[in-house]
Amino acid sequence: MDSVPREVRRDTLFILLANAIQFFEGQYLMSLEISVEVLPKYVQIELSGFYTFSDMMEGVEKFRFEADKAGRNQILLDTRSLEGRMTESEKFFCGTRMAEVFGARLKTAVIVAPGTLTKMGEMAGVNRGARLFVTESITEAIGWLEKPSAVSQV
Numbered sequence: 702m703d704s705v706p707r708e709v710r711r712d713t714l715f716i717l718l719a720n721a722i723q724f725f726e727g728q729y730l731m732s733l734e735i736s737v738e739v740l741p742k743y744v745q746i747e748l749s750g751f752y753t754f755s756d757m758m759e760g761v762e763k764f765r766f767e768a769d770k771a772g773r774n775q776i777l778l779d780t781r782s783l784e785g786r787m788t789e790s791e792k793f794f795c796g797t798r799m800a801e802v803f804g805a806r807l808k809t810a811v812i813v814a815p816g817t818l819t820k821m822g823e824m825a826g827v828n829r830g831a832r833l834f835v836t837e838s839i840t841e842a843i844g845w846l847e848k849p850s851a852v853s854q855v
Contacts, residue, residue, distance in 0.1 A: 732750045732751040732753065732756065733748060733749075733750050733751070733752070733753065733756035733757065733760060733783075734748065734749045734750040735747075735748060735760065735763060735767075736749070737767045737771075739771040739773065740777075742773070742775060742846070742847070743773055743775035743776060743777050743846055744764075744767050744768045744771050744773045744775070744776050744777070745776075745777045745779065746764055746767060746776060746777070746778050746779065747779045747782065748760070748778070748779065748780045748782065748783050749782040749783060750783065750784065751783070751784045751785055752780075752783040752784060752785035752786065752787065753785070754787070754791050754794075757787070757791070757795055758794070758795065758798055761795070761798045761799055761802045761803075762802060764776055764778065764802075764803075764809075765802050765803060765807060768807055774806060774807055774808060775807070775808045775809070775810075775846050776807055776808070776809040776810070777809075777810050777812070777842055777843065777846060778809060778810065778811045778812065779812045779839070780811060780812060780813055780814070781812055781813065781814045783814070786817060787817075787822075789819065789821050792819065792821040792822035792825070793821050793822065793825045794825075795822050795825075796821065796822030796823060796824065796825030796826035796827075796829075796831070796833065797825045797826065797829055799822075799826045799831050799833055800825070800826045800827075800828075800829035800830050800831035800833070801829070803831055803832075803833075804830060804831070805830050805831065805832055807831075807832070808832040808846060808850055809831070809832065809833050809834070810833075810834045810835075810836065810841075810842035810843070810845050810846050811823075811833070811834070811835045811836070811842070812836060812837065812838070812839055812842050813835060813836070813837055814837070815837050816837075817837075818835065818836065818837050820835060822835055823835040832850060834846075
């Protein structure tokens, strides 16, 4: 070990430590469970497990994949079973990400747990071109999805 310069040992240790952190974070962050049901008019996606921001941001791509795979342009996203809560800034970034990934093509209703509704994510997404509605009510969410949209589908 004495023949290896100190800087090389330090750099190697840093790389090993960074890889270990990445591995353990990856194990921890894979706690979001996704169940998908394809219905005649939309894809219903239920999320459960422990909420993490990175899982949710990655999940947006998965949600679009599931809608594309099913040939649907509407998503009912039920987040009521998630443990943990989103901050206002996380809601903003998720709404923005949905606009980037879904555009106006996917009409998405999100059901949140009672007492957590703020509309921050919805406003961020809608202001960037998404067709997005966030509510605490499954009845409102389904009603909104079934209502004809004024936006043409791309």
